[in-house]
Amino acid sequence: xxxxxxxxxxxxxxxxxxxxMAVYALAFYGAGDPIKLIFLRAPGDVAYNPExxxxxxxxxxxxxxxxxxxxxxxxxxxQGDFGNSLNSGRSVWAMxxxxxxxxxxxxxxxxxxxxxxxxxxxxIAALNQNRRLDYIIxxxxxxxxxxxxxVAGPLLMVGLIVLLxxxxxxYGWGGVFDIRVLLPLLVLSFQPxxxxxxxxxxxxxxxxxxxxxxxxxxxxxxxxxxxxKHILRPVLTPVVTQLGLIMITIVNGAIFVExxxxxxxxxxxxxxxxxxSDYPVILAITLIGxxxxxxxxxxxxxxxxxxxxxxxxxxRSR
Amino acid sequence: MSTVQTQPAILxxxxxxxxxxxxxxxxxxxxxxxxxxxxxxxxAFVALFGPYLTPYDFxxxxxxxxxxxxxxAHLFGTDDLGRDVFSRVxxxxxxxFVVAVVVTAIALVIGTGLGAVAGFFGNPFDRVxxxxxxxTMSVPNLLLVVVINASLKTPIAQWMEARYLExxxxxxxxxxxxxxxxxxxxxxxxxxxxxARLVRAQVLSIRSRPYIxxxxxxxxxxxxxxxxxxxxxxxxxxxVAVSAxxxxxxxxxxxxxxxxxxxxxxxxSWGNMISDGLRVxxxxxxxxxxxxxxxxxxxxxxxxxxDGLNDALNPRGSK
Numbered sequence: 001x002x003x004x005x006x007x008x009x010x011x012x013x014x015x016x017x018x019x020x021m022a023v024y025a026l027a028f029y030g031a032g033d034p035i036k037l038i039f040l041r042a043p044g045d046v047a048y049n050p051e052x053x054x055x056x057x058x059x060x061x062x063x064x065x066x067x068x069x070x071x072x073x074x075x076x077x078x079q080g081d082f083g084n085s086l087n088s089g090r091s092v093w094a095m096x097x098x099x100x101x102x103x104x105x106x107x108x109x110x111x112x113x114x115x116x117x118x119x120x121x122x123x124i125a126a127l128n129q130n131r132r133l134d135y136i137i138x139x140x141x142x143x144x145x146x147x148x149x150x151v152a153g154p155l156l157m158v159g160l161i162v163l164l165x166x167x168x169x170x171y172g173w174g175g176v177f178d179i180r181v182l183l184p185l186l187v188l189s190f191q192p193x194x195x196x197x198x199x200x201x202x203x204x205x206x207x208x209x210x211x212x213x214x215x216x217x218x219x220x221x222x223x224x225x226x227x228x229k230h231i232l233r234p235v236l237t238p239v240v241t242q243l244g245l246i247m248i249t250i251v252n253g254a255i256f257v258e259x260x261x262x263x264x265x266x267x268x269x270x271x272x273x274x275x276x277s278d279y280p281v282i283l284a285i286t287l288i289g290x291x292x293x294x295x296x297x298x299x300x301x302x303x304x305x306x307x308x309x310x311x312x313x314x315x316r317s318r
Numbered sequence: 319m320s321t322v323q324t325q326p327a328i329l330x331x332x333x334x335x336x337x338x339x340x341x342x343x344x345x346x347x348x349x350x351x352x353x354x355x356x357x358x359x360x361x362a363f364v365a366l367f368g369p370y371l372t373p374y375d376f377x378x379x380x381x382x383x384x385x386x387x388x389x390x391a392h393l394f395g396t397d398d399l400g401r402d403v404f405s406r407v408x409x410x411x412x413x414x415f416v417v418a419v420v421v422t423a424i425a426l427v428i429g430t431g432l433g434a435v436a437g438f439f440g441n442p443f444d445r446v447x448x449x450x451x452x453x454t455m456s457v458p459n460l461l462l463v464v465v466i467n468a469s470l471k472t473p474i475a476q477w478m479e480a481r482y483l484e485x486x487x488x489x490x491x492x493x494x495x496x497x498x499x500x501x502x503x504x505x506x507x508x509x510x511x512x513x514a515r516l517v518r519a520q521v522l523s524i525r526s527r528p529y530i531x532x533x534x535x536x537x538x539x540x541x542x543x544x545x546x547x548x549x550x551x552x553x554x555x556x557x558v559a560v561s562a563x564x565x566x567x568x569x570x571x572x573x574x575x576x577x578x579x580x581x582x583x584x585x586x587s588w589g590n591m592i593s594d595g596l597r598v599x600x601x602x603x604x605x606x607x608x609x610x611x612x613x614x615x616x617x618x619x620x621x622x623x624x625d626g627l628n629d630a631l632n633p634r635g636s637k
Contacts, residue, residue, distance in 0.1 A: 015453050023462075026469040139350060146621035148569050150576050150589075151610040154596055158603050244456065251458040255577070260596065271577060274464055282468055286461040293456045 008301045012294065017074075019290050024070050027279045082284040087276045092284045095269060100288075102173055103258070103265035107250045109185055114192040114246065119239065121193075122200025123227060129205060137197065145194035149253045153187045153260035173263045184261040191249040199242055203235040210234075237307045244297040251289045341554075344630040351626020357619035365415035368408035403608050406586040410609060413587045414616065417501055417571040422563045424506035429513025430556070434544055436514065437521030448518070451511040459508040460573065466504035467579040474499060497581050505570055509563060516559050520552035554631040561627050565620025572613050588613040 057063050064072075076083070082092035125137040160183070173180070207213060208231070216230045217223075258267035266285055273281035345351055436447040474496050481487070489495075524530065525548070533543050574580030575589025588609040595606030 015449070015456070018453055019457055023465055026465050029469070029473075142350075142621045142625055143618055146565065146569075146617040147614050148573060148617065150573065150592060150596075151614045151617075154592070154599060154606050155610055155614075158599060158607065248456075248458050252460040255460060256573070270461070270464065274468060275578060277468060279468065282465055286457075286465050289458040289461045290456065293458060297452075297456055 004305065005302050008298060012298050016291065016294055019294070020074065020077075020287060021070060023283060023286050023290075024073060025066070027283050028066060028069070077287075083280040085273075085278055085281055087273075087278045087281075092280050095281065096266070096284055096288065099264060099266045099269045102263055103254050103267060106181070106185060106188060106254065106257075106263070106265065107247075109181075110189045110192060110250055111246065113185065113189045114196055117189075118193045118196035119200050119232075119236075122197040123204055123231070123235070125197065126201045126204035126208065127227065134201075138201065141194040141197040143194075144190040145198075147190060148256070149187050149190070150256040150260060152190060153184070153257060156183060156187065157260070173265075180261075184257045184263060187260075188250060188253045188257045191253060192246045195242060195245065195249065196239060199239050200235060203238045204231055207231050207234050234308075237304070240307060241300050241304065243300050244293055247293045247296045251292060341627075341630040345626050348626040348629060350622040351630075354619040354622030354624075354626065357615060358623060361411055361616055361619070362415060364408055365412045368411060369405075372402070372405040372408050403591075403605065406591060407588070407608055407612055410586040410588045410591060411612070411616075413581055413585060414568045414571055414613075417498075417505070417581070418564045418567040420502050421505040421509060421567045421571075422560060424502065425509035425563065425567075426513055426556075426560060428506065429510035430517050432510070433514035433517030434521055434548065437518040438525065438540070438544060438548065444518070447514065451514050454508065455511045457508075459570070460577075462508050463504045463570075463574060464577070464579055466507065467500055467574070470504075471496070471500060497585070501571065501574065501580050505567060505574075509567060509570075512559060512563070513556070516555055517552055520555060521548055524548050524551050558624060558628045558631055561620060562624040565617055565624065568620065569613070569617050 054063075073083075080093055082096065084090065085092055085095060121137055121141075125134045128134045213226060213230055216226050221230075254265060255267035255270055257263070258265045259271050262268075266288070269281065270285050272278075273285065345355075432447050432451075436444040478496060530543060530547060533547055538546075571580055572587060572589030572592065575587040576593045578590070578593070580589055581587040591609035592606060592613070595602070595609065599606040
């Protein structure tokens with residue numbers, strides 16, 4: 001087991017490094033000279049004085065080759081230093097630290113909500129396969145999957161105001177237990193819920209044809225017990241493997257949901273950095289987002305043999 | 319007993335049902351999929367001919383008729399500059415379709431190529447290509463496009479400006495091309511992995527079939543085996559993936575325009591219309607509702623069609 005985790009980890013590290021390098025290279029070659037970018041925003045005409053610029057570049061080590069600067073960047077990252085914002089001069093790490101809790105709480109709630117809503121619905125759909133209830137659940141899942149967050153959010157907001165006059169616009173952040181969190185949370189969970197409903201349904205249908213389900217039914221185990229005891233357990237394994245994909249939809253969705261509902265999280269920080277071309281911030285958030293997804297994938301890789309011992313055997317024999 | 323005897327005769331009389339006719343038969347019975355197909359055909363028609371049919375130009379401003387509610391003269395009302403929202407939505411359909419088709423085509427070529435090579439030639443190509451696929455899929459695609467857009471816009475704009483000064487060809491001054499180049503390029507760069515995975519899996523399952531062994535025994539070159547035998551047989555699942563991919567690309571395009579990194583105004587795109595409408599939706603909800611509803615409809619239509627195609631083309635996998 002330990003060896004398996006170690007190899008997973010050993011494969012994982014170069015992947016993370018490659019992503020970091022690609023993103024860093026884009027900013028390095030595309031964004032242009034950071035010193036010039038800083039002074040273009042500052043008062044005075046330093047930006048048009050090549051000698052001063054060159055001197056500052058040299059003192060900051062920005063004339064070194066790409067690999068050396070990248071190594072320096074990674075080294076600083078490991079110590080929690082993401083550089084400074086071009087726009088405000090604040091430390092990017094401080095900005096991220098202020099915004100991250102909002103996004104993380106929202107993401108966690110969204111994952112819990114998804115699990116609570118989608119797994120039962122997926123099971124119900126599968127147990128009523130090809131009946132009306134199945135079609136309704138499956139159709140709704142397809143519908144939820146296709147509706148982008150920046151369409152669902154505003155339209156729900158308009159609907160809420162029109163249907164319930166006197167209700168305040170759910171705008172802003174007051175913590176997880178604030179009533180205003182409901183709508184953003186719902187919109188953020190639409191796509192994950194749709195994904196897990198379909199995944200659960202497919203998994204349950206596959207398990208239904210297994211011998212142990214037929215045996216359980218044959219010896220007269222009540223249908224509810226069969227569903228909860230015999231079917232749910234093997235179904236959870238393929239569902240858990242979707243964690244990485246769910247993370248991607250949540251990270252993507254958060255950008256829009258936070259913008260539409262005015263939540264001060266990482267998503268809104270991204271948009272703000274984007275409109276200001278604040279490269280260090282964009283770089284940091286992209287890396288954090290990718291890291292989240294990659295660590296979810298690693299987690300799934302490590303957990304998978306624990307959940308499904310057959311997979312561990314298959315991997316060992318390979 | 320006589321019926322039993324006649325049955326083989328009836329079967330022999332019937333023309334053989336091809337895979338495609340069979341699939342079409344199954345698709346026809348799926349009402350949601352047919353609904354999706356109709357919506358997509360309608361939108362495609364609008365994208366092709368719409369700009370010639372609308373009563374107004376998407377740019378023409380009528381400052382005396384600003385922010386009007388929907389009426390017979392302006393089906394979806396007018397925006398803050400007095401531009402006809404219906405015409406803009408129609409033109410936005412064209413933008414969405416162009417981006418979706420071109421991006422999917424590029425991604426399909428890259429993905430099919432890499433996936434076929436990985437599956438057909440095996441290691442070490444397989445390992446490297448699948449590694450790249452996994453990595454590309456594990457980066458949140460929106461963030462990656464944001465980075466690509468933010469960083470490559472300036473160099474490309476500078477390059478175009480330099481070309482213009484060199485040649486004085488007004489073509490290079492057209493900023494629309496920069497937008498489209500960036501949007502196409504960055505979106506294609508994140509859209510190819512699903513195709514690569516799919517094609518690789520298909521190739522791996524097809525490679526071991528007897529007809530491939532026969533072709534190899536005949537001494538056909540790898541290129542011919544790939545293009546004549548492997549790719550056509552992998553087509554079914556690929557069509558499903560393309561249908562889903564078109565919808566995804568369309569939604570992505572409007573997502574980027576919504577964030578301001580996609581197609582820039584004044585070229586209408588559903589995304590930037592939604593983001594404009596979002597600022598004033600409490601006063602003029604139609605500015606938000608019209609593009610949002612059309613985008614939602616298009617996305618749902620592709621989703622339904624893709625699902626129906628999946629059931630129709632891969633009958634074994636669905637049930």
